[in-house]
Amino acid sequence: MKLDNSSDLFNKSVKVIPGGVNSPVRFYKPFPFFIQSGYGSSIVTVDHETLLDYCMGYGSLILGHSYSDIVNVIQNCLDEGTMFCIPTEREVHLAEILTQIIPCAEKVRIVNTGSEATMTAIRLSRAYTKKKKIIKFDGGYHGAYDYVLVKAGSGSAYIPSSEGSLDEISRQTVVVKYNDLEDLENAIKREGNDISCLIIEPVLGNYGLILPEKDYLNRIRQITKQHNIVLIFDEVITGFRLSLGGGSEFFGIKPDLATFSKAMGNGFPVAAICGKDEIMDLLSPVGHVYQASTYAGNPVSVSAAIATIDTLKTKQNIIYPKLARLCDTLVTGIKDNVSKFNQLFTINSIGSLFQIFFSSERINSPLDVRNSDQKKFDQLFLNLLNSNIFIPPSQFESCFISYSHTDENIERTIEVYSDSLIKIMKEK
Ligand SMILES: Cc1ncc(COP(=O)(O)O)c(C=O)c1O
Known part of the structure; x- marks a missing residue:
């Protein structure tokens, strides 16, 4: 793959941007390629290489790059003004849509990023329960701030805890093992009655991809109710x-609060906290839980979210089955092609998410991921890239299929993955 222009840009970039990137997950050794444009399932680098994309903005681009229905809506929106900080009809419309499709959403507040959404949900839980501590899971990633940067996944998996975080705050965070109910129950016993909330990704997507065991989320719902934990x-x-109504609809479990971003706006910065009236109404200006943001509810992001959700809703009987079919075809295709070496790797998948691990064991916990062979994963990443397929450059992420991916894309991906896996296995 040609990298001359990327190399020049990276050399300039490191002089003015720490590490040359504006989010650490974007870096890999020796330096990342730079991107020019994206259309459908593909992206084009500044060296004019076309890559098939399975990063898809870390899951944001559920419909694909430059999806015309969304782009047209945004172009029209731009003519009417991009920023008011005054309520708009669009915000009401988006909140109404969310209350119709998200099982726990009686009220909604719209924000810009996932971090803002989870931070507000945690603050609301503390105010509602008048308790201090929170439970999160080893490997769970909820944003880049002190309460949740404890044994977290994604890019922060590479550093045990962030320097500059306050110990006084991270001591309020109780970390438990994913897929281990006994560990959760022991933690709740140990901490007495001081847990305000339990925050969980229904499917752990920031430590590779780890699926909840049967009935696990259901039991968590029962246990949290029993202990007055949000x-x-x-x-x-x-x-x-996972579905139009997210993991909650997919698994049939109603949390007290839920946070959204990424696929909600097909690539535009928009997020939401949704939940029960009695908790959400603690937010200022009704209650005394303060949350504020200049850009929250801006017309561009809100229009993108309405257009994305409208498309997902109107075509839900086509989009979700297609995503699941492509993902199943990909995973089964790779396994069939490489059956001789099947005992040396594991692929986890659900809906349109998948990830491969170099381990002969089932991958059921972050510990299993840590025990897998990450050097082989890094080799796979580079092999795929050299064949013009881009996946997130880390074992601690998931890969994403979009509605714009085609059967031909999947066929090519099966071939490239299989060839690369066979090469890696033979090298050992
Ligand atoms: C599950 C989850 N929660 C929260 C966040 C933080 O979102 P943001 O990066 O938009 O602040 C992420 C980001 O990857 C995420 O995957």
């Missing part, structure tokens, strides 16, 4: 992706 589903990845 259950927060962090659906920043699963929302609008």
